[in-house]
Amino acid sequence: xxxxxxxxxxxxxxxxxxxxxxxxxxxxxxxxxxxxxxxxxxxxxxxxxxxxxxxxxxxxxxxxxxxxxxxxxxxxxxxxxxxxxxxxxxxxxxxxxxxxxxxxxxxxxxxxxxxxxxxxxxxxxxxxxxxxxxxxxxxxxxxxxxxxxxxxxxxxxxxxxxxxxxxxxxxxxxxxxxxxxxxxxxxxxxxxxxxxxxxxxxxxxxxxxxxxxxxxxxxxxxxxxxxxxxxxxxxxxxxxxxxxxxxxxxxxxxxxxxxxxxxxxxxxxxxxxxxxxxxxxxxxxxxxxxxxxxxxxxxxxxxxxxxxxxxxxxxxxxxxx
Amino acid sequence: xxxxxxxxxxxxxxxxxxxxxxxxxxxxxxxxxxxxxxxxxxxxxxxxxxxxxxxxxxxxxxxxxxxxxxxxxxxxxxxxxxxxxxxxxxxxxxxxxxxxxxxxxxxxxxxxxxxxxxxxxxxxxxxxxxxxxxxxxxxxxxxxxxxxxxxxxxxxxxxxxxxxxxxxxxxxxxxxxxxxxxxxxxxxxxxxxxxxxxxxxxxxxxxxxxxxxxxxxxxxxxxxxxxxxxxxxxxxxxxxxxxxxxxxxxxxxxxxxxxxxxxxxxxxxxxxxxxxxxxxxxxxxxxxxxxxxxxxxxxxxxxxxxxxxxxxxxxxxxxxxxxxxxxxxxxxxxx
Amino acid sequence: xxxxxxxxxxxxxxxxxxxxxxxxxxxxxxxxxxxxxxxxxxxxxxxxxxxxxxxxxxxxxxxxxxxxxxxxxxxxxxxxxxxxxxxxxxxxxxxxxxxxxxxxxxxxxxxxxxxxxxxxxxxxxxxxxxxxxxxxxxxxxxxxxxxxxxxxxxxxxxxxxxxxxxxxxxxxxxxxxxxxxxxxxxxxxxxxxxxxxxxxxxxxxxxxxxxxxxxxxxxxxxxxxxxxxxxxxxxxxxxxxxxxxxxxxxxxxxxxxxxxxxxxxxxxxxxxxxxxxxxxxxx
Numbered sequence: 001x002x003x004x005x006x007x008x009x010x011x012x013x014x015x016x017x018x019x020x021x022x023x024x025x026x027x028x029x030x031x032x033x034x035x036x037x038x039x040x041x042x043x044x045x046x047x048x049x050x051x052x053x054x055x056x057x058x059x060x061x062x063x064x065x066x067x068x069x070x071x072x073x074x075x076x077x078x079x080x081x082x083x084x085x086x087x088x089x090x091x092x093x094x095x096x097x098x099x100x101x102x103x104x105x106x107x108x109x110x111x112x113x114x115x116x117x118x119x120x121x122x123x124x125x126x127x128x129x130x131x132x133x134x135x136x137x138x139x140x141x142x143x144x145x146x147x148x149x150x151x152x153x154x155x156x157x158x159x160x161x162x163x164x165x166x167x168x169x170x171x172x173x174x175x176x177x178x179x180x181x182x183x184x185x186x187x188x189x190x191x192x193x194x195x196x197x198x199x200x201x202x203x204x205x206x207x208x209x210x211x212x213x214x215x216x217x218x219x220x221x222x223x224x225x226x227x228x229x230x231x232x233x234x235x236x237x238x239x240x241x242x243x244x245x246x247x248x249x250x251x252x253x254x255x256x257x258x259x260x261x262x263x264x265x266x267x268x269x270x271x272x273x274x275x276x277x278x279x280x281x282x283x284x285x286x287x288x289x290x291x292x293x294x295x296x297x298x299x300x301x302x303x304x305x306x307x308x309x310x311x312x313x314x315x316x317x318x319x320x321x
Numbered sequence: 322x323x324x325x326x327x328x329x330x331x332x333x334x335x336x337x338x339x340x341x342x343x344x345x346x347x348x349x350x351x352x353x354x355x356x357x358x359x360x361x362x363x364x365x366x367x368x369x370x371x372x373x374x375x376x377x378x379x380x381x382x383x384x385x386x387x388x389x390x391x392x393x394x395x396x397x398x399x400x401x402x403x404x405x406x407x408x409x410x411x412x413x414x415x416x417x418x419x420x421x422x423x424x425x426x427x428x429x430x431x432x433x434x435x436x437x438x439x440x441x442x443x444x445x446x447x448x449x450x451x452x453x454x455x456x457x458x459x460x461x462x463x464x465x466x467x468x469x470x471x472x473x474x475x476x477x478x479x480x481x482x483x484x485x486x487x488x489x490x491x492x493x494x495x496x497x498x499x500x501x502x503x504x505x506x507x508x509x510x511x512x513x514x515x516x517x518x519x520x521x522x523x524x525x526x527x528x529x530x531x532x533x534x535x536x537x538x539x540x541x542x543x544x545x546x547x548x549x550x551x552x553x554x555x556x557x558x559x560x561x562x563x564x565x566x567x568x569x570x571x572x573x574x575x576x577x578x579x580x581x582x583x584x585x586x587x588x589x590x591x592x593x594x595x596x597x598x599x600x601x602x603x604x605x606x607x608x609x610x611x612x613x614x615x616x617x618x619x620x621x622x623x624x625x626x627x628x629x630x631x632x633x634x635x636x637x638x639x640x641x642x643x644x645x646x647x648x649x650x651x652x653x654x655x656x
Numbered sequence: 657x658x659x660x661x662x663x664x665x666x667x668x669x670x671x672x673x674x675x676x677x678x679x680x681x682x683x684x685x686x687x688x689x690x691x692x693x694x695x696x697x698x699x700x701x702x703x704x705x706x707x708x709x710x711x712x713x714x715x716x717x718x719x720x721x722x723x724x725x726x727x728x729x730x731x732x733x734x735x736x737x738x739x740x741x742x743x744x745x746x747x748x749x750x751x752x753x754x755x756x757x758x759x760x761x762x763x764x765x766x767x768x769x770x771x772x773x774x775x776x777x778x779x780x781x782x783x784x785x786x787x788x789x790x791x792x793x794x795x796x797x798x799x800x801x802x803x804x805x806x807x808x809x810x811x812x813x814x815x816x817x818x819x820x821x822x823x824x825x826x827x828x829x830x831x832x833x834x835x836x837x838x839x840x841x842x843x844x845x846x847x848x849x850x851x852x853x854x855x856x857x858x859x860x861x862x863x864x865x866x867x868x869x870x871x872x873x874x875x876x877x878x879x880x881x882x883x884x885x886x887x888x889x890x891x892x893x894x895x896x897x898x899x900x901x902x903x904x905x906x907x908x909x910x911x912x913x914x915x916x917x918x919x920x921x922x923x924x925x926x927x928x929x930x931x932x933x934x935x936x937x938x939x
Contacts, residue, residue: 037518136601152606153381182380183545184602187587191599209519212548212589216596235593253523254591255552258573262534264552266524270488286520395833419836427834434827437846452835499831 002027003203004049004171005066011041011048013058018044018274019227021063021301023308024220026171029201031194033218033235035208035250037271041227042207043093046175049205050090051080067171086116089164093176095156099148105159106144112166124166131162135192154185161192172196175207190217212254215239220306223247226272226282229301232308243307243314245287281312289313334407335368336507336539337392337425341401342367344387357610361387363563364401366636369507374533374540376554378547378584382609383560385543386430389511392541393425394418405507423453426500430512432492436484442495443480446470449502469498474528490521497528501536509541514549526553547588556645559584562609562617565636570645577642577653579622616651624652667929674925677918684915688734695728700883708901718903721893726907733885733908737915740797740880741866744804749859751805752812753848759813760820761843771817774810782807786869787878795878804869808862815858819851826850857927864919871912887912 002025011019019041026032036042047053048060051072065072067088072080084090092098100108106128113124125144132140135158148156157177164172174193178186194217197204206218214221215235222232223246231244242248249267269286272278278285284294291312299310342365348357362384369375369392377385390396392403394410403410405425413421426449429435436445446466450456457465467477473494484492493513500508510529514522530553533540544550550557551572559567559581567578576582586597602621607613615633619625628651636649668674687694696716703723711718717726759770777785786803793799823829824847832842867887873879874888882889887908894905 037520182606183547184380184583184587187589187597187599188601191601210589211519212591215591215593216589239591239593250519251591253519255548256592257548257551257590257595259552261552262527262530264523264527264530266522266527267520268524270490271518271520393834395830415838419838422834422836427831429827429831431827435831437828437832437850439849448832449835452832452837452841496831499835503835 001069003068004205005064006045006049007064007066009045009048009063009065010061011044011053011058012061013053013056013274016274017061017227018058019048022224022227022229023301024222024229024232026203026205026220028170028203029197030219031197031204031206031217032220032222033206033208033214034222034224035211035214036224037209037250039226039271039273040224042209042224043175044227045224046090046173046205046207049173050084050088051075051077085112085169086167087169088171088173089167089169091157091160091164091172091174091177093179095153095160096148096180098160099156101148104145104147105151105156106146109144109159109162109166112163116167128162128166131165132158135162136188152185153181154188157181157185157189158192161189165196169202171203171205173205173207176209177206178213179209186213193217210254211251223250226277227274228282229308229310230283231310234306237307244309244311245289245313246283249288281310333371336371336406337367337369337541338404339365339367339392339401340404341365342388342391342398342403343400344384344391344396345399359609360563360612361609362391365560365565367558367565369539369541370556371506371539372537373555374542374553376542376544376550376557377560378544378550378557379560380545380584380606382562382606384563385560386511387563388560389427389509389541389543393422393427393509395427419453423503424505425507425509426503426505427509427511428493428496428500428513430515432489432496432516433484435496436492436499438484441481441483442466442470442475442487445484445495446498446502449499453503455503465502469502472501472532473498474524488521489517490524493517493521493525494528497525497532501532505538507539507541509543511543512545515545529553547584548590562607562612564617565649566618567648567650568636568646570643574643574646575655577639577646577655578648578650579624579654580618581648582654583621616649624654626652665926665929668922668925671925671929673921674929677921677925680914680918681922684734684918685738687731688738691731691735695725695731697725697728699724699729699732699885701725708897708904710901711903717907718901720890720901720904721897726890726903729885729890730887730907730911733887733890734911734915736797736874736880736884736886737867737870737912740801740804740870741863744801744870745808745859745863745866747801747805748808748862749812749855752809753816753852753855755809756813756816756818757820757843757848757851760817761824761839761847767817770813774813774817777806778810778814782865782869783872786873790873790878795881797880797884800870800873800879803873804866807869808866811858811862812855815855816851819854820847823847823850853930857923857930860926861920861923864916864923867912867916867919871908 004026006025007023009019009022010017022045024032034042034045047056049065053059060073063073099105106125109128109131110121110124113119113127114121119127129140129144132143137143137155137158178189190213193204196202208214218235221235221238223230223244225246230246231242238247239251242251252265253267255264267286280296281294281299284290287294294312297312299312301308301310342362344362346359346361365388377388379385387396391398394403398411405421408421443466446469447456447462456462466480470477470480475491475494475498514525517525532538542550542554555571557569557572558565559578561580567576567581569576576585583602586599589597600623607617607620615630619629622629634649634651636647638647639653669678701724706719706723707721709715709719715725715727720726755770759767785807789803789806790799793802829842829846832846870879871888871891874886875892877889877892879888880886890908891905898905
């Protein structure tokens with residue numbers, strides 16, 4: 001049984017339904033990449049999993065989220081809080097804002113150990129320094145006593161990862177953990193996360209807009225568009241034989257090594273906002289293969305082994321070209 | 322061959338040449354604080370050939386945005402020179418500079434703030450012409466604006482809309498239309514797609530490619546994305562903490578500088594069969610305010626020696642490497 | 657038409673606060689403008705046999721100590737108050753914006769000099785500054801206007817300067833430089849239009865203060881000289897017979913209160929309307 005199983009998750013905020021029937025699962029020791037552009041609902045998914053939707057005035061209107069057999073939807077806040085930070089950890093996008101600027105970073109990591117693992121202050125401190133060293137922060141003991149403003153973006157993000165790890169979680173949800181960082185630091189952090197998953201058997205839900213990060217790090221891929229699954233499959237299958245027009249187009253948007261100039265094609269149209277999602281298949285206004293039924297009929301999700309796809313034009317499991 | 326001194330006779334001379342270009346920022350000394358000195362750009366010799374796309378790639382703090390502004394004289398250099406088509410920019414008086422600006426324009430990074438929110442698309446695209454005294458009567462202006470909008474793929478019906486009504490991609494197209502209005506020869510593109518979604522980014526790059534081919538423009542393309550730079554540019558300049566560390570004569574050239582190598586390694590391919598091996602670096606980026614003696618990259622470089630820490634390598638063309646490829650390293654890779 | 661309706665002003669007018677207060681202000685302004693036709697009596701006709709009369713059908717707000725109709729004097733007094741306040745604030749805003757914009761834009765020694773002077777005046781209460789200038793220039797309409805104008809200068813100069821400093825670093829300003837724009841183009845086509853909104857709102861609210869300041873000066877006999885009516889002066893002379901003929905002080909007092917409250921309400925509604933606009937902007 002997968003560690004995390006999400007089935008037909010629907011999220012509503014007010015009168016809008018930004019997420020519609022999202023389904024996926026994450027196993028221990030594996031990495032699922034949740035890919036989407038802005039407004040696709042990927043951050044909302046993370047918030048839903050962590051039970052933080054009320055902060056946005058939203059709620060899960062339908063569907064189930066099972067973590068290690070326990071149903072999270074409708075779970076009382078006491079038990080949810082016991083899970084959050086301890087067994088499920090969230091790494092957010094902007095380390096600049098997730099660290100308290102007037103507290104030393106070491107103390108912030110220690111707090112997690114004290115709160116969630118019942119460690120003594122001394123033990124928590126030792127553990128924090130050990131974590132920072134594992135994350136390849138030089139001179140971890142000194143860094144432990146520093147304030148966030150004394151550190152670079154890459155260091156801060158590693159501190160945030162250390163905070164996530166301090167509770168010894170089984171599942172990490174990383175929401176665009178490297179977007180604001182320099183490219184070389186990004187590569188380091190992605191590599192660190194991959195190593196953690198392999199070495200400790202963690203499950204990682206990696207949320208990103210960058211397909212090349214997905215290709216580098218993930219085992220499974222879920223492509224989200226306008227709150228709905230476009231396609232999901234293993235990473236090899238998605239890149240070798242993506243069938244959904246959006247997936248294909250998204251991959252084609254990133255220049256490959258040695259790609260001939262003049263061959264890069266974007267996707268016409270604009271990323272829709274939640275208030276202006278199209279009827280029928282939400283991707284049809286931008287799709288080069290759209291037919292008449294795409295405008296009116298919502299495509300049903302077809303499942304074939306590891307492949308899920310919601311498209312009128314493509315068939316699940318069919319070989320590509 | 323390393324970027325040669327100002328006048329060459331063999332090839333058509335580069336459109337833009339910089340020599341020893343340096344820009345230092347200094348904070349004022351406070352009551353309790355020492356004066357801090359930041360060398361944003363140091364000693365940059367750069368040739369930008371006509372009709373080609375020259376890419377400048379580097380991470381935060383490398384000075385690429387400062388370089389962009391120095392090349393257009395939106396910032397004055399602390400020392401060194403910039404020559405545009407043979408004219409020394411520093412020697413120009415305001416009137417001369419103004420006239421020259423018609424030939425060199427910039428596309429800014431942030432489409433959200435590069436257009437005055439009170440200006441409609443029509444006003445914004447017309448502004449370059451107004452400022453340069455080239456605006457005509459209403460009908461002619463409208464026609465000109467419409468043709469520019471068509472050139473960048475904007476529906477002319479949007480002429481009377483305001484920036485806040487447009488998407489990021491549309492705003493950036495307006496920025497490009499403004500840059501083209503004066504029919505320049507040279508465009509500096511400062512991370513023009515950094516804040517856009519991937520699908521829109523590809524649209525804009527495709528547009529820029531087409532414009533470059535159709536109008537024979539010279540581009541200076543600034544980006545942190547090496548993959549994009551390798552796709553789009555004919556020639557690649559790699560910067561680190563204000564200095565040029567390597568110049569690649571074409572995107573397929575093998576990098577020889579450890580930093581360029583690290584950048585390559587960090588630039589992932591959209592293909593799981595071609596995963597990179599990421600060697601985890603030691604050390605952190607040197608503090609730009611307190612640059613060490615010697616090579617600025619030595620602190621993070623796996624191959625750094627004592628010589629690297631004490632003696633700063635010069636940008637040269639080493640023997641045995643192809644033409645046009647220069648680098649600043651004591652121990653180039655593969656040697 | 658829809659641009660007007662959707663503009664901040666249009667939306668302000670459609671709220672209760674904004675629309676009602678604007679209506680009252682327009683009423684006052686119309687009354688002041690058409691005073692000779694609206695006022696039942698001229699403001700200076702004395703009738704010493706009918707002094708301090710209670711309100712009646714002939715005199716809706718009674719008469720004052722010289723037998724003059726209080727209502728008419730209030731209506732003519734509106735002319736004084738509105739003229740002085742509006743002129744003074746307009747002058748103050750204009751001069752303040754020029755100084756503040758120049759200081760913020762050009763910086764350097766000029767900026768430091770202007771800031772020093774402005775900060776100095778900022779530390780004095782407006783009443784004191786106005787009194788000083790009236791003392792220098794003598795009492796009367798024009799000196800009142802000048803004095804009030806100078807009293808509020810600091811506020812607008814500081815506000816404009818702060819706005820300009822922030823806006824100077826906007827990318828579209830850099831873009832304008834890139835096009836070869838001169839200082840004039842940047843200041844008048846980009847910086848000032850974007851800086852003007854908070855200054856206008858501040859100016860509007862200051863108008864209310866200016867009316868009170870004018871009344872204060874008038875109360876001490878330093879404003880417009882008799883027999884021209886001024887609400888402040890009316891309150892001053894009315895205070896002598898407050899128990900005998902309360903309308904002589906209550907009338908002008910209420911007029912001041914209504915005018916200032918309406919100005920403030922309208923200004924508040926305008927601020928809200930502008931705020932929503934900024935929040936609704938999609939990014």
